[in-house]
Amino acid sequence: MPQVKEREGSGIVRGRGGGGNGGGNEPGGLEAFPVPTARLGLWIFMAVATVLFSALVSAYLVRMNLPDWKSLSEPGLLGLNTALLALASLFLQRAAWASRRYDLGATRRNLQLGGLLGFAFVAGQLLAWSQFQAMGYFLVSNPSASFFYLMTALHGLHLLGGLVAWGVVGSRVPPSALSVQLCTTYWHFLLLVWLVLYGLLLLT
Amino acid sequence: MAHSHPGYHDHHIGPEPQSWWTKYVFSQDHKVIAFQYVLTALFVGAVGMGLSWLMRLQLGFPGKVELINPTVYYQAVTQHGMIMVIYLLTALLLGGFGNFLVPLMLGARDMAFPFVNMLSFWAYFLSVVVLLASFFVPGGATGAGWTLYPPQSILKGTPGSDWGIILMLVSLLLFIVAATMGGLNYVTTVLQLRTKGMTLMRMPLAVWGIFVATVLALLAFPALFVGGVMLLLDRTVGSSFFLPAIVQFGQQLPREGGSPLLFQHLFWYFGHPEVYIVILPAMGIVSELIAVHSRKPIFGYPMMVLSIVVIGALSFIVWAHHMYTSGMNPYFGFLFAVTTLIVAIPSAVKVYNWVLTLWRGNIHLTTPMLFAIAFLNTFLIGGLTGLLLGNVIIDFPLQDTYFVVAHFHMVMGVAAIVAIFGGIYHWFPKATGRMMNETLGKVHFWITFVGTYAMFLPMHHIGLTGVPRRYFGFENLQFIPESVRDLNVFITVVALIVGAGQLVFAYNLVHSIFWGKKVGDNPWRAATLEWQTPTPPPHGNWGDQPPPPVYRWAYDYSVPGEKEDFIPQTRPQVTAGAGGGGE
Numbered sequence A: 001m002p003q004v005k006e007r008e009g010s011g012i013v014r015g016r017g018g019g020g021n022g023g024g025n026e027p028g029g030l031e032a033f034p035v036p037t038a039r040l041g042l043w044i045f046m047a048v049a050t051v052l053f054s055a056l057v058s059a060y061l062v063r064m065n066l067p068d069w070k071s072l073s074e075p076g077l078l079g080l081n082t083a084l085l086a087l088a089s090l091f092l093q094r095a096a097w098a099s100r101r102y103d104l105g106a107t108r109r110n111l112q113l114g115g116l117l118g119f120a121f122v123a124g125q126l127l128a129w130s131q132f133q134a135m136g137y138f139l140v141s142n143p144s145a146s147f148f149y150l151m152t153a154l155h156g157l158h159l160l161g162g163l164v165a166w167g168v169v170g171s172r173v174p175p176s177a178l179s180v181q182l183c184t185t186y187w188h189f190l191l192l193v194w195l196v197l198y199g200l201l202l203l204t
Numbered sequence B: 001m002a003h004s005h006p007g008y009h010d011h012h013i014g015p016e017p018q019s020w021w022t023k024y025v026f027s028q029d030h031k032v033i034a035f036q037y038v039l040t041a042l043f044v045g046a047v048g049m050g051l052s053w054l055m056r057l058q059l060g061f062p063g064k065v066e067l068i069n070p071t072v073y074y075q076a077v078t079q080h081g082m083i084m085v086i087y088l089l090t091a092l093l094l095g096g097f098g099n100f101l102v103p104l105m106l107g108a109r110d111m112a113f114p115f116v117n118m119l120s121f122w123a124y125f126l127s128v129v130v131l132l133a134s135f136f137v138p139g140g141a142t143g144a145g146w147t148l149y150p151p152q153s154i155l156k157g158t159p160g161s162d163w164g165i166i167l168m169l170v171s172l173l174l175f176i177v178a179a180t181m182g183g184l185n186y187v188t189t190v191l192q193l194r195t196k197g198m199t200l201m202r203m204p205l206a207v208w209g210i211f212v213a214t215v216l217a218l219l220a221f222p223a224l225f226v227g228g229v230m231l232l233l234d235r236t237v238g239s240s241f242f243l244p245a246i247v248q249f250g251q252q253l254p255r256e257g258g259s260p261l262l263f264q265h266l267f268w269y270f271g272h273p274e275v276y277i278v279i280l281p282a283m284g285i286v287s288e289l290i291a292v293h294s295r296k297p298i299f300g301y302p303m304m305v306l307s308i309v310v311i312g313a314l315s316f317i318v319w320a321h322h323m324y325t326s327g328m329n330p331y332f333g334f335l336f337a338v339t340t341l342i343v344a345i346p347s348a349v350k351v352y353n354w355v356l357t358l359w360r361g362n363i364h365l366t367t368p369m370l371f372a373i374a375f376l377n378t379f380l381i382g383g384l385t386g387l388l389l390g391n392v393i394i395d396f397p398l399q400d401t402y403f404v405v406a407h408f409h410m411v412m413g414v415a416a417i418v419a420i421f422g423g424i425y426h427w428f429p430k431a432t433g434r435m436m437n438e439t440l441g442k443v444h445f446w447i448t449f450v451g452t453y454a455m456f457l458p459m460h461h462i463g464l465t466g467v468p469r470r471y472f473g474f475e476n477l478q479f480i481p482e483s484v485r486d487l488n489v490f491i492t493v494v495a496l497i498v499g500a501g502q503l504v505f506a507y508n509l510v511h512s513i514f515w516g517k518k519v520g521d522n523p524w525r526a527a528t529l530e531w532q533t534p535t536p537p538p539h540g541n542w543g544d545q546p547p548p549p550v551y552r553w554a555y556d557y558s559v560p561g562e563k564e565d566f567i568p569q570t571r572p573q574v575t576a577g578a579g580g581g582g583e
Helices: A002-017 A037-063 A077-100 A104-134 A143-171 A177-203 B020-025 B030-060 B070-106 B114-136 B164-192 B205-236 B260-293 B301-317 B330-342 B344-358 B367-389 B392-398 B402-432 B438-464 B482-515 B574-579
Strands: none
Touching (some): A104 A143, A143 A177, B030 B114, B030 B402, B070 B260, B164 B205, B205 B301, B260 B344, B330 B392, B344 B367
């Protein structure tokens, strides 16, 4: 346990020390970017996820121009779900701000609220699926419906992965500032991805 | 943080594991994970080679082997391609060499996220299990061709369309998860965990190759993931992402409108970078071998780095050259032909620089060096036929012939595997503290090298005469001359010999682990960092000391005025020592 925290701690210090270099006959140069290693790892992961969703969106754009495509009428619940996800993002942002002030109480409160809203979003999406089926759109009704299920499922899986990380971070006493901030970054990213996907569904 | 000083971070890794399970099975040590990757990949590669024998037996002696019917033949073709490209080459170069070399060459204690690294191997292992399991399900493994093009890959009549294709896709998805978890590690480690003084432009070229290839993998595999999930849904629940209106065995299927071409784009958006995911680490490894075994600094290091990066960038805008014959707009084809031919420039820069590195070098024809030279000429020959095929007008008649088969086997099959062999012979003493047997190594080399040309030069000729690939039998095809049948017999015999010759390598590998000649820490007298630590490297790689700082590039060989013909990266620059840092 202490070892984990130490690694993250050194990450934060490194943010300022990257260019310092030890002196002696050191020829200089940067050995690491001035960001914590875990944050860089998250960025790279988000880049991979971006390519994934871009490929999905490109396939959507190609497929929608073929003659058998029928436009969907999205369940209204999706608007509410979007609001839930945006709120989750907001509370996690507040948690991140609180962690910078070392305000442990506020960090935990906002972190918990943000995660619960994340769960609410997932539950809302599942509800939207059942509404969607009640409207007569099944997985194979039309490629537009297939894409709807596929996109919400892939996005939901990424969110569930985020919730696992959230659970791990929240169970640490006290949660480290960096990991709270990483959760926040990931939530913002998922909100952004969802807005793109939702916008695409609404517009087409 | 206690041991780290400003501007330098010692990466903290867990304590050395004590139990057998955590030490050898669920290990988080990058070296153990590397060996796990190498052994699994070599095993599955042996299966892939066995499948190529089945193919060759049918082509050389059609109808003589009872076992081989069209179903078995197409399954062998498909699984041979899939296994060799993904489960052998990609896994061995990134998972094997990437894991072993990146932390050791950069002076890191381990990968950035050792736990994720362990998960990466086990996800890969699971993907291999699922892949091999597909041979034993009803209907057998898929025989759709390694590109898995719909609609034929998921329709009845194609071998393995019941379960084989489902397991194939699941296995691929697992592999992509594994490659992503591994890739996150390699990239983050390269960017963040280099030892003091190890600037990007001092990194050995092997690390550069692995690094850029990993970036490609991270950006290319998601497209295959999306395509794979969509194809899986088309097969299992009956969606029509890719399936057009189609009649199967006289029955109209309840689908319409899907686009098979969409899958081809998703597949090749991954598939072309995949070629460079394999060849860039191989180029990096070969650069190390050539510098060390010719005792020469690598010629034009900055250009070598730049060409790796440029090849990597170009690989994302050439994918449609695999689809010239798919009926695309000719202007589109022209665009892709231009980008494809531009790849020749950075590739040629690399070949020139390797040759100029060898030029007047003190060349030691050790087994690793022989394999490195084999890489140079197989890559060169395969690259030149690539220039032919990159032109739309030449590709049209050749696309579906054995010329393409011969081309990609030379340029990315044989070239990559000889680089792997060279790398294994070269780094084996680092991993085990023992040498592999040189005589057996040379026997292995000559069988493989001569065999390669004996197999693939005639295959180019067969392709030029217009013999189509993917055919099970040619018995009643009048346009195929008798000489082609003789050549096919010849190729098959050579393939059997070359395949059996790999047993020499297998024996050498196993025998040398236990009984090889013991050597010191740096038997090749190499300058890179991995040779400056005890052999085999302990847990944490550098003992209780912080990893050694680095003062120079990786290729100070035969420096005039020096007693030794190499200077390790850890030796301070003399001039800088006098001045001092003044901090």
